[in-house]
Amino acid sequence: xxxxxxxxxxxxxxxxxxxxxxxxxxxxxxxxxxxxxxxxxxxxxxxxxxxxxxxxxxxxxxxxxxxxxxxxxxxxxxxxxxxxxxxxxxxxxxxxxxxxxxxxxxxxxxxxxxxxxxxxxxxxxxxxxxxxxxxxxxxxxxxxxxxxxxxxxxxxxxxxxxxxxxxxxxxxxxxxxxxxxxxxxxxxxxxxxxxxxxxxxxxxxxxxxxxxxxxxxxxxxxxxxxxxxxxxxxxxxxxxxxxxxxxxxxxxxxxxxxxxxxxxxxxxxxxxxxxxxxxxxxxxxxxxxxxxxxxxxxxxxxxxxxxxxxxxxxxxxxxxxxxxxxxxxxxxxxxxxxxxxxxxxxxxxxxxxxxxxxxxxxxxxxxxxxxxxxxxxxxxxxxxxxxxxxxxxxxxxxxxxxxxxxxxxxxxxxxxxxxxxxxxxxxxxxxxxxxxxxxxx
Numbered sequence: 069x070x071x072x073x074x075x076x077x078x079x080x081x082x083x084x085x086x087x088x089x090x091x092x093x094x095x096x097x098x099x100x101x102x103x104x105x106x107x108x109x110x111x112x113x114x115x116x117x118x119x120x121x122x123x124x125x126x127x128x129x130x131x132x133x134x135x136x137x138x139x140x141x142x143x144x145x146x147x148x149x150x151x152x153x154x155x156x157x158x159x160x161x162x163x164x165x166x167x168x169x170x171x172x173x174x175x176x177x178x179x180x181x182x183x184x185x186x187x188x189x190x191x192x193x194x195x196x197x198x199x200x201x202x203x204x205x206x207x208x209x210x211x212x213x214x215x216x217x218x219x220x221x222x223x224x225x226x227x228x229x230x231x232x233x234x235x236x237x238x239x240x241x242x243x244x245x246x247x248x249x250x251x252x253x254x255x256x257x258x259x260x261x262x263x264x265x266x267x268x269x270x271x272x273x274x275x276x277x278x279x280x281x282x283x284x285x286x287x288x289x290x291x292x293x294x295x296x297x298x299x300x301x302x303x304x305x306x307x308x309x310x311x312x313x314x315x316x317x318x319x320x321x322x323x324x325x326x327x328x329x330x331x332x333x334x335x336x337x338x339x340x341x342x343x344x345x346x347x348x349x350x351x352x353x354x355x356x357x358x359x360x361x362x363x364x365x366x367x368x369x370x371x372x373x374x375x376x377x378x379x380x381x382x383x384x385x386x387x388x389x390x391x392x393x394x395x396x397x398x399x400x401x402x403x404x405x406x407x408x409x410x411x412x413x414x415x416x417x418x419x420x421x422x423x424x425x426x427x428x429x430x431x432x433x434x435x436x437x438x439x440x441x442x443x444x445x446x447x448x449x450x451x452x453x454x455x456x457x458x459x460x461x462x463x464x465x466x467x468x469x470x471x472x473x474x475x476x477x478x479x480x481x482x483x484x485x486x487x488x489x490x491x492x493x494x495x496x497x498x499x500x501x502x503x504x505x506x507x508x509x
Contacts, residue, residue, distance in 0.1 A: 091252070091253050092253070093249070093337070098235065098236045099236070099238070101239045101245070102415070102416065107434075108239065110432075111390060235247060236505070237412065243496065244505060245434060247428045248421070249427075251425075263323075263424035266321075266399050269323070269324070278308050287374065288372060289307075291373075292361055292362040293305070294455060295455065295458045302462075303358075304359055325363060330397075330426060331428075332365075335428065339393050339430075340508065342391055343393075359458075369453075369454050370452070370455045372449075373449070375446075376438065377441050377445065380449070381437065382435055383435070386432050391494075393428050393430055395452050399423055399447070400448055402423065404422045404423060407441045408438060411438070
């Protein structure tokens, strides 16, 4: 780094406890969704899934005892939900290097099963998608068509926006569903250098660390706070000795702190109400000494690092709380004008992603994936989100579902259930309309 753009304690540090302070940034041209009701309907659907899990899933309610799996290492324990023949619940395999890596349709991972994880649901549609990616990967290795070529047959328009601005994706009601930002206002040179430092650190980590392998398509590692049914409270995700050391190096790196703060900054600018609620719940965990986010002063409970040169797995992050935002930063060395685009599948749009760009997505609301990069290129992804299981534990004051019902009693429980059923619409208030962000910024 040069003297002009240091990645060391600098004037960007403020007295509020944040490592860095970023100025407000003007909005660029918004992309308006042609799929009018996707965002609102997805939020309602997410709420229905949440209610279903809370009241009908015996694993969630701790009403059954899970036996140790007799399956070989790397395989999950499955339970079929009688009322939903299209969905499987997996307690998931977990290893000492990582908790569940993503909500993608993956039920096999390398490593030993040393504890049972809270259930995650997968659709059969996504299971077919993994098979598709496997076939394309094999075809690519034989020199055939790439996934990028296949996707461009269906989605021909790549939206190339002015890099200097934050560009939102809005629905017909002007609610901001997502946004993409390339760098902080007036800091392009410094931000480029910061991204290069992170790329080098992540490359070194990838060479030395232990990662979960998602069918050879992605290698990924999750860290921060999680909550599973075999624990009484949220806890820090545990890792191997090697990964623990490498993560300590990463989270103490000033470049990584800068990106974490920028992700928090974008969340606060794009959805201030959701940001405030997330901050309050994470602060309660910290104040009570229960668990701590990976980065000091962050409102995100959980972080994830993934390495993916091939087409990434299409995901809708079901682990993220539906009334929060997930922030994703992309690093690497690839030609962003030709490869590595971000696809929002339900919206039918593909966006150019400059290395170092940060994307904000309403928690679990949009299906997205990244186009592959060339064989000689690299791409790393850094995510932060608010784990719905952790926030739910705070909301219920640490009680299990059965304990919560006993605590409330029949009358208050009925009122609470009615409020919960209606909270899908209330969750929409966590997100801003375009005109509100223009005022804030």
